[in-house]
Amino acid sequence: MGDPGEPPEGAPEGGSGSDDEFRSVVFDESFVRAARITELSANERLGGAAQAIRHKAGGRLFGTVPRQALTLLLLIVLAFGAAVYFGVTAPLRDAGGVGGTELTTELTVLTPATGSVPAADPSSPFASLPGATGYADGAAGFGLPTVRDATAHFSQAQVSTALDTVGRFLAASELAPAVLVQGQTAPVRLLLAPDEQGQFDQSLTAPLDDQHHSATGWMVRFDPMKIALATDTVKVAGGVTVSELDPGTLQITSDHTLVYALRPAGAVTNGPVSLYSVRRELTFDLNTADLASGQLDLVNSAEQAGPSACGAAQAEYLQPLPVGAAGPAGGQPVAVNPADHAQPAWQSCAVLATPTGG
Structure with missing residues:
Protein backbone atom coordinates (compact mmCIF):
# COMPACT_ATOMS: atom_id res chain seq x y z
CA MET A 1 0.00 0.00 0.00
CA GLY A 2 1.11 3.48 -0.67
CA ASP A 3 1.74 6.26 1.69
CA PRO A 4 -1.56 7.46 3.22
CA GLY A 5 -0.52 10.98 2.36
CA GLU A 6 -0.30 10.16 -1.35
CA PRO A 7 -3.12 9.98 -3.87
CA PRO A 8 -4.48 6.44 -4.55
CA GLU A 9 -2.69 6.30 -7.91
CA GLY A 10 0.50 7.57 -6.43
CA ALA A 11 2.17 10.89 -6.74
CA PRO A 12 1.52 12.61 -10.04
CA GLU A 13 4.36 12.54 -12.52
CA GLY A 14 6.61 15.45 -12.09
CA GLY A 15 5.14 16.26 -8.75
CA SER A 16 6.93 16.59 -5.50
CA GLY A 17 4.80 13.94 -3.79
CA SER A 18 4.33 16.31 -0.94
CA ASP A 19 0.97 17.77 0.15
CA ASP A 20 2.48 21.18 0.82
CA GLU A 21 1.08 22.56 -2.41
CA PHE A 22 -2.51 21.64 -1.30
CA ARG A 23 -2.30 23.28 2.11
CA SER A 24 -3.78 26.57 0.74
CA VAL A 25 -6.95 24.76 -0.40
CA VAL A 26 -9.29 24.35 2.58
CA ALA A 90 -60.98 46.61 4.75
CA PRO A 91 -64.56 47.93 4.90
CA LEU A 92 -65.31 50.62 2.37
CA ARG A 93 -66.65 54.01 3.48
CA ASP A 94 -70.35 54.37 2.95
CA ALA A 95 -70.80 56.46 -0.17
CA GLY A 96 -73.61 58.37 1.50
CA GLY A 97 -71.87 58.74 4.83
CA VAL A 98 -69.49 61.28 6.21
CA GLY A 99 -65.75 61.50 6.18
CA GLY A 100 -63.34 62.30 8.98
CA THR A 101 -65.29 65.33 10.25
CA GLU A 102 -68.84 65.19 11.56
CA LEU A 103 -71.14 67.93 12.80
CA THR A 104 -72.56 67.60 16.31
CA THR A 105 -75.65 69.68 17.09
CA GLU A 106 -77.60 70.71 20.18
CA LEU A 107 -80.85 72.67 20.30
CA THR A 108 -82.47 74.22 23.35
CA VAL A 109 -86.10 75.23 22.83
CA LEU A 110 -87.19 78.45 24.58
CA THR A 111 -90.83 78.90 25.56
CA PRO A 112 -92.61 82.27 26.09
CA ALA A 113 -91.91 83.93 29.41
CA THR A 114 -95.29 85.68 29.65
CA GLY A 115 -97.39 82.63 28.89
CA SER A 116 -98.14 83.84 25.34
CA VAL A 117 -96.21 85.22 22.40
CA PRO A 118 -96.31 89.04 22.33
CA ALA A 119 -96.84 90.98 19.12
CA ALA A 120 -94.25 93.38 17.73
CA ASP A 121 -94.92 96.71 16.00
CA PRO A 122 -95.10 95.89 12.26
CA SER A 123 -93.71 99.32 11.36
CA SER A 124 -90.72 98.97 13.70
CA PRO A 125 -90.50 95.37 14.85
CA PHE A 126 -87.13 95.71 16.60
CA ALA A 127 -88.01 98.80 18.63
CA SER A 128 -88.29 96.72 21.80
CA LEU A 129 -84.68 95.51 21.63
CA PRO A 130 -82.53 97.09 24.34
CA GLY A 131 -80.04 99.46 22.76
CA ALA A 132 -77.27 98.48 25.14
CA THR A 133 -77.11 94.92 23.84
CA GLY A 134 -75.12 95.96 20.75
CA TYR A 135 -77.37 94.70 17.97
CA ALA A 136 -76.50 95.67 14.43
CA ASP A 137 -78.08 95.00 11.07
CA GLY A 138 -77.02 91.75 9.43
CA ALA A 139 -73.34 91.01 8.89
CA ALA A 140 -72.35 94.23 10.66
CA GLY A 141 -73.21 92.43 13.90
CA PHE A 142 -70.94 89.43 13.29
CA GLY A 143 -68.05 91.09 15.07
CA LEU A 144 -65.40 89.63 12.76
CA PRO A 145 -61.92 90.79 13.84
CA THR A 146 -60.82 93.83 11.86
CA VAL A 147 -57.16 93.05 12.60
CA ARG A 148 -56.27 89.60 11.28
CA ASP A 149 -53.13 88.54 13.13
CA ALA A 150 -51.02 85.58 12.09
CA THR A 151 -50.89 82.51 14.33
CA ALA A 152 -47.97 80.21 15.08
CA HIS A 153 -48.50 78.14 11.90
CA PHE A 154 -50.79 80.30 9.72
CA SER A 155 -49.95 83.56 8.03
CA GLN A 156 -51.97 86.74 8.32
CA ALA A 157 -53.30 86.17 4.81
CA GLN A 158 -54.45 82.63 5.70
CA VAL A 159 -56.20 83.84 8.86
CA SER A 160 -57.91 86.56 6.83
CA THR A 161 -59.06 83.99 4.25
CA ALA A 162 -60.43 81.75 7.01
CA LEU A 163 -62.40 84.59 8.61
CA ASP A 164 -63.80 85.68 5.27
CA THR A 165 -64.95 82.11 4.58
CA VAL A 166 -66.63 81.90 7.99
CA GLY A 167 -68.28 85.28 7.39
CA ARG A 168 -69.73 84.04 4.09
CA PHE A 169 -71.03 80.89 5.78
CA LEU A 170 -72.68 82.89 8.56
CA ALA A 171 -74.33 85.20 6.05
CA ALA A 172 -75.64 82.26 3.99
CA SER A 173 -76.86 80.19 6.95
CA GLU A 174 -78.30 82.98 9.14
CA LEU A 175 -79.20 85.99 6.99
CA ALA A 176 -80.12 84.95 3.44
CA PRO A 177 -83.93 85.05 2.91
CA ALA A 178 -83.63 82.27 0.31
CA VAL A 179 -82.31 79.96 3.03
CA LEU A 180 -84.40 81.31 5.89
CA VAL A 181 -87.88 81.04 4.37
CA GLN A 182 -87.59 79.82 0.77
CA GLY A 183 -86.23 76.34 1.31
CA GLN A 184 -82.93 76.82 -0.51
CA THR A 185 -79.88 74.96 0.82
CA ALA A 186 -77.25 75.18 -1.93
CA PRO A 187 -75.71 78.47 -0.65
CA VAL A 188 -74.82 76.70 2.60
CA ARG A 189 -73.75 73.38 1.08
CA LEU A 190 -71.31 75.00 -1.34
CA LEU A 191 -69.32 76.42 1.57
CA LEU A 192 -68.93 73.04 3.29
CA ALA A 193 -65.85 70.90 2.68
CA PRO A 194 -66.53 67.72 0.65
CA ASP A 195 -66.10 65.47 3.69
CA GLU A 196 -69.21 67.01 5.30
CA GLN A 197 -71.48 67.35 2.29
CA GLY A 198 -72.74 63.78 2.64
CA GLN A 199 -73.85 64.40 6.22
CA PHE A 200 -75.45 67.66 5.15
CA ASP A 201 -77.43 65.88 2.41
CA GLN A 202 -78.61 63.22 4.86
CA SER A 203 -79.74 65.94 7.28
CA LEU A 204 -82.01 67.32 4.57
CA THR A 205 -83.37 64.09 3.08
CA ALA A 206 -83.97 62.44 6.47
CA PRO A 207 -83.64 65.01 9.28
CA LEU A 208 -83.33 63.47 12.74
CA ASP A 209 -82.96 64.83 16.23
CA ASP A 210 -79.91 62.62 16.83
CA GLN A 211 -77.30 65.38 17.32
CA HIS A 212 -75.84 64.71 13.85
CA HIS A 213 -78.61 64.91 11.25
CA SER A 214 -80.63 67.98 12.16
CA ALA A 215 -81.06 70.37 9.24
CA THR A 216 -81.49 73.25 11.68
CA GLY A 217 -78.01 72.55 13.06
CA TRP A 218 -76.50 73.62 9.75
CA MET A 219 -78.65 76.72 9.18
CA VAL A 220 -81.54 78.77 10.47
CA ARG A 221 -84.59 77.81 8.44
CA PHE A 222 -88.37 78.10 8.77
CA ASP A 223 -91.10 76.19 6.97
CA PRO A 224 -91.99 78.26 3.87
CA MET A 225 -95.57 77.02 4.10
CA LYS A 226 -95.97 78.52 7.58
CA ILE A 227 -93.50 81.37 8.10
CA ALA A 228 -92.49 84.49 6.18
CA LEU A 229 -90.15 87.35 7.01
CA ALA A 230 -91.78 90.61 8.05
CA THR A 231 -88.51 92.30 7.05
CA ASP A 232 -85.30 91.02 5.47
CA THR A 233 -83.32 92.78 8.18
CA VAL A 234 -81.91 90.51 10.90
CA LYS A 235 -80.55 91.98 14.10
CA VAL A 236 -77.22 90.40 15.15
CA ALA A 237 -74.97 90.71 18.19
CA GLY A 238 -71.91 88.67 19.11
CA GLY A 239 -68.34 87.94 18.10
CA VAL A 240 -65.80 85.58 16.57
CA THR A 241 -62.55 84.16 17.95
CA VAL A 242 -59.60 82.48 16.20
CA SER A 243 -57.24 79.80 17.52
CA GLU A 244 -55.21 76.84 16.31
CA LEU A 245 -56.58 73.35 16.85
CA ASP A 246 -53.22 71.90 15.73
CA PRO A 247 -50.36 73.03 13.46
CA GLY A 248 -52.43 72.19 10.38
CA THR A 249 -55.88 73.42 11.45
CA LEU A 250 -57.35 76.80 12.27
CA GLN A 251 -60.36 76.74 14.58
CA ILE A 252 -62.82 79.62 14.52
CA THR A 253 -65.71 79.98 16.97
CA SER A 254 -68.68 82.28 16.42
CA ASP A 255 -71.23 83.12 19.11
CA HIS A 256 -74.17 85.25 17.96
CA THR A 257 -77.69 86.15 18.95
CA LEU A 258 -79.96 86.71 15.95
CA VAL A 259 -83.41 88.28 16.12
CA TYR A 260 -85.88 87.73 13.26
CA ALA A 261 -89.15 89.54 12.61
CA LEU A 262 -91.65 86.91 11.42
CA ARG A 263 -95.25 86.76 10.26
CA PRO A 264 -97.46 83.90 9.05
CA ALA A 265 -96.85 82.86 5.45
CA GLY A 266 -99.33 84.44 3.06
CA ALA A 267 -100.42 87.11 5.55
CA VAL A 268 -100.82 90.72 4.49
CA THR A 269 -98.00 93.10 5.21
CA ASN A 270 -99.81 94.60 8.18
CA GLY A 271 -100.50 91.18 9.76
CA PRO A 272 -99.29 90.16 13.21
CA VAL A 273 -95.51 90.24 13.61
CA SER A 274 -93.50 88.48 16.28
CA LEU A 275 -89.82 88.39 17.14
CA TYR A 276 -87.90 85.13 17.16
CA SER A 277 -84.48 84.78 18.77
CA VAL A 278 -81.77 82.27 17.91
CA ARG A 279 -78.45 82.04 19.66
CA ARG A 280 -75.92 80.04 17.64
CA GLU A 281 -72.51 79.03 18.93
CA LEU A 282 -70.64 77.43 16.02
CA THR A 283 -67.19 75.89 15.78
CA PHE A 284 -65.39 75.71 12.42
CA ASP A 285 -62.21 73.89 11.41
CA LEU A 286 -60.22 74.96 8.35
CA ASN A 287 -57.05 73.29 7.06
CA THR A 288 -54.84 74.43 4.20
CA ALA A 289 -56.98 72.60 1.63
CA ASP A 290 -60.09 74.37 2.97
CA LEU A 291 -58.35 77.72 2.72
CA ALA A 292 -57.45 77.04 -0.91
CA SER A 293 -61.01 75.98 -1.82
CA GLY A 294 -62.85 78.60 0.24
CA GLN A 295 -64.70 75.94 2.23
CA LEU A 296 -64.85 74.81 5.85
CA ASP A 297 -65.90 72.08 8.28
CA LEU A 298 -68.67 72.93 10.73
CA VAL A 299 -67.89 70.64 13.67
CA ASN A 300 -70.20 71.87 16.43
CA SER A 301 -73.50 73.77 16.55
CA ALA A 302 -75.17 74.69 19.85
CA GLU A 303 -78.41 76.66 19.54
CA GLN A 304 -81.09 78.24 21.68
CA ALA A 305 -84.25 79.18 19.79
CA GLY A 306 -87.65 80.59 20.72
CA PRO A 307 -90.40 81.25 21.40
CA SER A 308 -91.32 77.68 20.49
CA ALA A 309 -93.16 74.82 22.12
CA CYS A 310 -90.86 72.49 24.02
CA GLY A 311 -92.28 69.38 22.39
CA ALA A 312 -92.18 70.64 18.79
CA ALA A 313 -90.05 68.63 16.34
CA GLN A 314 -87.44 71.05 15.03
CA ALA A 315 -84.89 68.88 13.23
CA GLU A 316 -86.16 69.95 9.80
CA TYR A 317 -87.44 73.48 10.51
CA LEU A 318 -87.47 75.77 13.51
CA GLN A 319 -91.06 76.06 14.76
CA PRO A 320 -91.92 79.56 16.05
CA LEU A 321 -95.12 79.98 18.02
CA PRO A 322 -97.53 82.52 16.48
CA VAL A 323 -98.58 85.70 18.21
CA GLY A 324 -100.89 84.96 21.13
CA ALA A 325 -99.94 81.28 21.41
CA ALA A 326 -99.70 80.16 25.00
CA GLY A 327 -96.57 78.79 26.57
CA PRO A 328 -96.48 75.92 29.08
CA ALA A 329 -98.92 76.19 31.98
CA GLY A 330 -97.11 75.98 35.29
CA GLY A 331 -93.88 74.17 36.08
CA GLN A 332 -91.88 76.34 33.69
CA PRO A 333 -88.14 75.80 33.46
CA VAL A 334 -85.67 78.49 34.46
CA ALA A 335 -85.47 81.66 32.39
CA VAL A 336 -82.74 81.93 29.75
CA ASN A 337 -81.63 85.11 28.07
CA PRO A 338 -80.25 84.29 24.59
CA ALA A 339 -78.28 87.54 24.60
CA ASP A 340 -76.30 86.46 27.69
CA HIS A 341 -73.15 84.90 26.22
CA ALA A 342 -71.71 84.29 29.68
CA GLN A 343 -73.98 81.27 30.01
CA PRO A 344 -73.42 77.98 28.13
CA ALA A 345 -75.42 77.67 24.93
CA TRP A 346 -76.68 74.13 25.47
CA GLN A 347 -79.41 73.59 28.05
CA SER A 348 -82.70 71.75 28.32
CA CYS A 349 -85.98 73.40 27.37
CA ALA A 350 -86.16 76.78 29.06
CA VAL A 351 -88.17 80.00 29.27
CA LEU A 352 -87.28 82.80 26.89
CA ALA A 353 -86.27 85.86 28.91
CA THR A 354 -85.79 89.40 27.64
CA PRO A 355 -85.10 90.99 25.25
CA THR A 356 -87.42 89.20 22.82
CA GLY A 357 -89.72 87.16 24.97
CA GLY A 358 -91.85 89.93 26.35
Missing part, protein backbone atom coordinates in the same frame (compact mmCIF):
# COMPACT_ATOMS: atom_id res chain seq x y z
CA PHE A 27 -12.64 22.60 2.04
CA ASP A 28 -14.43 23.73 5.18
CA GLU A 29 -18.09 22.93 5.99
CA SER A 30 -19.48 26.18 4.56
CA PHE A 31 -17.74 25.50 1.25
CA VAL A 32 -19.14 21.99 1.03
CA ARG A 33 -22.69 23.06 1.86
CA ALA A 34 -22.55 25.81 -0.73
CA ALA A 35 -21.56 23.38 -3.46
CA ARG A 36 -24.15 23.13 -6.24
CA ILE A 37 -23.51 19.43 -6.93
CA THR A 38 -22.92 16.37 -4.78
CA GLU A 39 -22.29 12.73 -5.39
CA LEU A 40 -25.18 10.31 -5.57
CA SER A 41 -25.73 8.03 -2.63
CA ALA A 42 -24.91 4.32 -2.84
CA ASN A 43 -28.60 3.43 -3.27
CA GLU A 44 -28.93 5.98 -6.07
CA ARG A 45 -25.89 4.51 -7.85
CA LEU A 46 -27.21 0.92 -7.49
CA GLY A 47 -30.52 2.09 -8.89
CA GLY A 48 -28.87 2.88 -12.16
CA ALA A 49 -28.89 6.66 -12.01
CA ALA A 50 -27.96 8.14 -15.34
CA GLN A 51 -25.61 10.66 -13.78
CA ALA A 52 -23.05 10.22 -11.07
CA ILE A 53 -23.87 13.52 -9.51
CA ARG A 54 -27.03 15.45 -8.72
CA HIS A 55 -27.74 19.15 -8.26
CA LYS A 56 -28.77 20.36 -4.82
CA ALA A 57 -32.42 21.42 -4.59
CA GLY A 58 -32.85 25.08 -5.49
CA GLY A 59 -29.21 25.41 -6.15
CA ARG A 60 -29.59 27.17 -9.48
CA LEU A 61 -31.78 29.96 -8.08
CA PHE A 62 -30.96 30.34 -4.39
CA GLY A 63 -27.87 28.26 -3.79
CA THR A 64 -25.54 31.22 -3.62
CA VAL A 65 -27.94 33.61 -1.84
CA PRO A 66 -27.03 34.23 1.83
CA ARG A 67 -29.52 33.00 4.38
CA GLN A 68 -30.04 36.52 5.78
CA ALA A 69 -31.01 37.79 2.33
CA LEU A 70 -33.53 34.96 1.91
CA THR A 71 -35.05 35.77 5.30
CA LEU A 72 -35.34 39.47 4.42
CA LEU A 73 -36.92 38.63 1.06
CA LEU A 74 -39.45 36.36 2.76
CA LEU A 75 -40.39 39.09 5.26
CA ILE A 76 -40.89 41.61 2.45
CA VAL A 77 -43.15 39.20 0.57
CA LEU A 78 -45.20 38.50 3.70
CA ALA A 79 -45.54 42.21 4.48
CA PHE A 80 -46.62 43.01 0.93
CA GLY A 81 -49.16 40.18 1.01
CA ALA A 82 -50.59 41.39 4.31
CA ALA A 83 -50.89 44.95 2.98
CA VAL A 84 -52.73 43.75 -0.11
CA TYR A 85 -55.02 41.52 1.96
CA PHE A 86 -56.03 44.20 4.44
CA GLY A 87 -56.36 46.77 1.67
CA VAL A 88 -58.80 44.55 -0.19
CA THR A 89 -60.77 43.30 2.80
